[in-house]
Amino acid sequence: MIRKTRIKRTWLAAAVIASGSLLATALPANAETGVSASEIKLGITLPLTGAASVGYNKIGNSINAYFKYVNDNGGVYGRKVTLVQKNDEYSAQLSIAKTNELILRDKVFALVGPLGTANFTAVHKSVGLAKRGVPSLFLNTGFSGFSNKKSYPSSFMILPSYAMEAKIIAQFLKENHAGKKLGIVYQNDEFGIDGLGAFKAAGTKFDVSVPYTSGEQATPGIGARWATTLRDGGAQVVVFFGVTSATGALLGGAAGLAYRPQWILGSVGADPLTLRGLGVPLALLNGVQTPAGNPSPNDTSDEYVKQFQEINTKYNTGVAFDDYVLQGMNIGLMTVQALRAAGKNLTRKGLVRAMESKGSSFASVAYSPLGFSRTSNVGHTGYYMAVMDATGDRKPFGGKVTLYTTDSGSGPVVVSTFKRPAMPAKGLPSNS
Numbered sequence: 001m002i003r004k005t006r007i008k009r010t011w012l013a014a015a016v017i018a019s020g021s022l023l024a025t026a027l028p029a030n031a032e033t034g035v036s037a038s039e040i041k042l043g044i045t046l047p048l049t050g051a052a053s054v055g056y057n058k059i060g061n062s063i064n065a066y067f068k069y070v071n072d073n074g075g076v077y078g079r080k081v082t083l084v085q086k087n088d089e090y091s092a093q094l095s096i097a098k099t100n101e102l103i104l105r106d107k108v109f110a111l112v113g114p115l116g117t118a119n120f121t122a123v124h125k126s127v128g129l130a131k132r133g134v135p136s137l138f139l140n141t142g143f144s145g146f147s148n149k150k151s152y153p154s155s156f157m158i159l160p161s162y163a164m165e166a167k168i169i170a171q172f173l174k175e176n177h178a179g180k181k182l183g184i185v186y187q188n189d190e191f192g193i194d195g196l197g198a199f200k201a202a203g204t205k206f207d208v209s210v211p212y213t214s215g216e217q218a219t220p221g222i223g224a225r226w227a228t229t230l231r232d233g234g235a236q237v238v239v240f241f242g243v244t245s246a247t248g249a250l251l252g253g254a255a256g257l258a259y260r261p262q263w264i265l266g267s268v269g270a271d272p273l274t275l276r277g278l279g280v281p282l283a284l285l286n287g288v289q290t291p292a293g294n295p296s297p298n299d300t301s302d303e304y305v306k307q308f309q310e311i312n313t314k315y316n317t318g319v320a321f322d323d324y325v326l327q328g329m330n331i332g333l334m335t336v337q338a339l340r341a342a343g344k345n346l347t348r349k350g351l352v353r354a355m356e357s358k359g360s361s362f363a364s365v366a367y368s369p370l371g372f373s374r375t376s377n378v379g380h381t382g383y384y385m386a387v388m389d390a391t392g393d394r395k396p397f398g399g400k401v402t403l404y405t406t407d408s409g410s411g412p413v414v415v416s417t418f419k420r421p422a423m424p425a426k427g428l429p430s431n432s
Contacts, residue, residue: 032347034109040081040339040346043102045088045095045123046115046140051218052090054245055274055324056115059140060085062328063113063335065315066308066427070336073428077344081336084108090115090214092122099123103134110135110351113158113331117143117190118214120155130154135351137338138331138379142268143190144408147378154352156359156372157379158331162191162241163408165267165291166198168383169239171404171413172291173204177262183208183235185226185250187242195241195266201410208233217246223253231259238262244269248278255284265290267383272392273297273322285392291383293366296394297326304330304365307427330365337362337429363421363429367403381405382416 034041044060047053064083071080084106086098095116102108111129114120114136121143123129129136136155139146144161146152173182182204186192188211199206210226217223227250230238238261240247247269254260270290276282295302300309308329312321319325339346341354359372364380371378382405385397396402405416424430 032109033107035079035346038079040076040079041084041106041108042081042110042112042335043084043086043099043106043108044111044113044115045086045098045102045119046113047090048085048087050089050091051215051245052116052243054248054278055271055322056090056140056243058319058322058324059113059115059328059331061316061319062312062325063332066311066329066332067336068315069311070332070428073426076336076339079346081339083112088116088119090119092116092119095119095123096126099127103127103132109346110137110348112137112335113140113328115140117141117194120146121190124152124155133348133352135348135355137335137351137355140327140331141191143194145190145194147376147408149375149377152377154348156355156377158334158364159267160293160368160380160382161378161408162194162266163198164381164406165383166195166204166241167202167406167413168291168385168404169264169266170199170202170204172264172289172385173237173239177237180236180262181207181234183210183230183233183238183261185210185212185230185238185240185242185246187211187246188213191268192241198408206239208235212242212246214243217243217249221253223249223251224256225253226250227254227257227259230254230261231257236261237264239264239266240269241266242269244271244274245278248275248280251275251280251284252278255281260284263288267291267293270394271323272388272394273320274324276392282390282392285388286390288388289397290386290388290394292386292394293368293380293383294323294326294330295365295367296386297322298393302365303423307423308365311427326365333424333427333429334362334364340429361421363424365420367401367418367420368405368416369418378408381407382418 067081088095138158142159142162144163341358342351368382403416406413
């Protein structure tokens with residue numbers, strides 16, 4: 001009886017070992033969360049509904065459209081890339097909850113393009129992204145605080161910081177609007193305050209300041225109230241630091257008062273197509289000035305724009321091509337480069353290392369250099385100034401792109417001669 005029991009146990013142990021061997025054979029060599037032999041699963045939170053959703057609700061589908069294009073052309077080392085989107089309604093608390101869902105329930109490998117300064121600040125702290133080692137690529141916010149490598153070791157920006165943007169606008173004001181009374185409207189959180197600090201450091205003094213709370217732009221008549229304050233304060237040039245839905249409220253309110261200063265719209269809130277969709281007449285956009293990092297989404301002579309438009313037509317059917325779609329496609333392009341640079345044996349730590357060692361050389365639609373390195377998670381570092389024409393299209397101020405680069409600190413604003421990398425053949429990175 002004892003001998004039979006021992007034989008049975010031996011047989012069971014052998015069976016367990018054999019089944020374990022089969023399981024190991026069936027699984028990919030890499031067992032990282034969100035990565036299988038056939039798929040890489042990524043996640044994003046963004047406002048698909050709510051007051052701030054206008055424009056931003058296109059970004060996720062645009063990233064995914066680019067991924068679908070890549071998947072139809074072999075994927076990333078044979079793996080298809082998928083994107084799980086969660087609606088956070090531009091609420092920090094919802095963003096925390098949805099990011100936890102992405103990581104714990106959907107088990108995504110990394111986050112891409114998470115949107116919103118206050119949202120990501122809350123998510124990073126509450127969800128513990130750094131402790132969990134979850135990479136967060138190409139944050140869709142320019143808050144300069146995210147460039148702190150020690151505090152955000154696995155997070156990487158894509159936009160120039162709001163401090164960089166403010167410094168460049170400040171330089172432009174000195175060169176082109178000296179002696180005029182200045183006004184500013186800004187979102188009263190890390191977003192707007194980041195810009196205000198840089199304006200102050202640059203010596204720019206605003207005669208009229210109008211702060212607003214995120215979501216307040218949906219209040220009936222709010223744009224007219226903002227515009228009244230600016231007009232009564234005598235502002236001749238008004239800088240706007242807010243989201244596009246708030247831009248629409250401000251321009252519409254000002255039009256109703258027949259108040260038309262020289263508008264300088266921050267890069268976040270200046271998409272012409274979205275503004276037109278909000279009911280802003282083209283006549284109000286004519287002559288508006290804005291810092292821009294990318295070419296106009298209508299510039300089909302640009303190889304990036306042309307390729308992305310073709311992908312959008314096939315994989316994002318019925319969606320008008322604008323700055324938000326362009327940005328989403330570009331995030332997709334850069335994400336694929338990062339995944340490929342991390343190699344076939346994909347790990348979260350490997351992805352972070354790839355960003356640090358190779359990220360600065362990635363192809364991107366934006367004109368300015370990337371600042372990624374082992375000591376920096378800074379994305380693009382500059383803007384050119386542009387002006388909108390009578391069709392609402394964006395053209396370089398002065399007729400040609402003059403690229404200004406700077407940092408988020410006390411460094412100077414300089415004219416750059418940087419030449420961006422060429423678009424990969426057929427828009428498909430090889431990292432060769």
